[in-house]
Amino acid sequence: MQALILAGGKGTRLRPLTVYTPKPIVPFLNRPFLLYQIEILQRAGIEDITLSLSYQPDKIEHLLGSGAEYGVNLRFVTEPSPMGTGGAYKFAANNLRETTIVFNGDILTDLDIAKIVEFHQSKKADATIVLTPVENPSAYGLVETDSENKVLRFREKPKPEELADLTTNTINAGIYVLEPNILELIPEGENYSFEYNVFPDLLEKQKSFYAYILKENYWRDIGTTESYLQAHHDFLGGKIKGFELEKSRKTEIATAAVVDRKSFLDDDCIIKPNARILNSVIGKGVLVEEKAIIENSIVWSHTRISSGAEIKNAVIGRSCHIGRNVSVTDGAVLGDKTSLTDYTKV
Secondary structure, eight states: EEEEEEEEEEEEEETTTTSSSGGGSEEEEEEEEEHHHHHHHHHTTTEEEEEEEEESHHHHHHHHHGGGGTTTTEEEOOOOSOHHHHHHHHHHGOOOOSSEEEEEEEEEEEEOOOHHHHHHHHHSSSSSEEEESOOOOGGSSSEEEEEEEEEEEEEEEOOGGGGGGOOOOOEEEEEEEEGGGGGGGGGTSSOIIIIIIHHHHHHHHHHHHHHESSSOOOOEEESSSSHHHHHHHHTTTTTTOOOOOOOSSSSSEEETEEETOOEEEEEEEEOOOTOOOEEEEOOTEEEEEEOOOEEEEEOOOTTTOOOOOOESOOOOOTEEEEEEEEEETTTTTOTOOEEETTOOBB
C-alpha cells in the first residue's frame, strides 16, 4: 500500500500567509500541516509516501527530509508545470505500483485510513472516493450514490429551486483509494483532473467505483484563511481527535500574565505581566509585552506583540512587529514581516 499527497498548489486562497511558506507546510498548531496527513497514513501502516510538489518544492523537501523522523519513507516529485490532480497522479506513476491512497494536500481530518482501505477491498473496487456530508449543499458539487455506496453521478452546485428535491448532501472530500489500472485512463504529460476527467471516465466505462461516506470523523479544507483559523478553533475546542501534541515547557510566562488552558504555546516565548492569551496558538519565540491581549487568534513564530496591543480573531505571520496599542481584529490576516506602527487599527 502506498500514498500520494498532492501538495503542488500555490495556496492563493491562503495569501498572504503563503507568500513565503508553501501551503503544505503552513504551521498548524505550530507543526507543518503535512505532518497531520503523514501521521494518519503512518497509523494505518502506510509508510511509502510520495509528495507531488510544484510551488517552492525545495522548502518542503528541506523541512520534511527523508521522513525517517516520522516513521515513513518520503519521496518527492516536482511537476514541470501544473498538471491537475489526475495529471499529477500520472506523473508520479513511476513511484506508484500498488493500491494508492491519494490525498489533496489541504485536507485536515482525523479519519481512520485503515477503515477506508478495508471498505475498498471489500467492494473489490477500482476506485473509492471519500465523501463528507455538508450542511449547505448549494455551495458545492454533490456526489450521488446508491444503497450499496456505488457512485452514480456527479452533479454541479444545485440551484435554489432544486434544494428541496435533493436526496444527497455529500461532497468530494479530496481523498481517494485507487488501483494501478486507473493510471491507464490518464494521458501522459497532460493537465488532467480527477473531478472533471478521471471520475466521469470511470462512470462511462462502468468501472467498479464506490464511495466511503464520513459520518463521525472531522473533515475540513483549510485552503482559505477563514477555514485555517476555524480549524485551529476546532482543534482547541476538542473537535479533532487522535493527535497528541505536547505543550511547551520552555516558555517564560510572568506570574501576573493569564494564559488559559486551551491556548497552545511553542518554545522560547516570553509573556510579560498582565498580558492575556485566550484560546490562541502562539508560535516559537514570540514576545508578548505587558497588557497585550491575544484572543481566538494565531501568531506565527518570532513575532513581537507590543504593550497594550489587542489581537482578536486574527492571524499574524512570522517575524511581525505589532506596535503599542495596535488593534488587529475581525478576521484580519497579516503576512510575514508586517510592521504596524503604534495605535494602528486593522
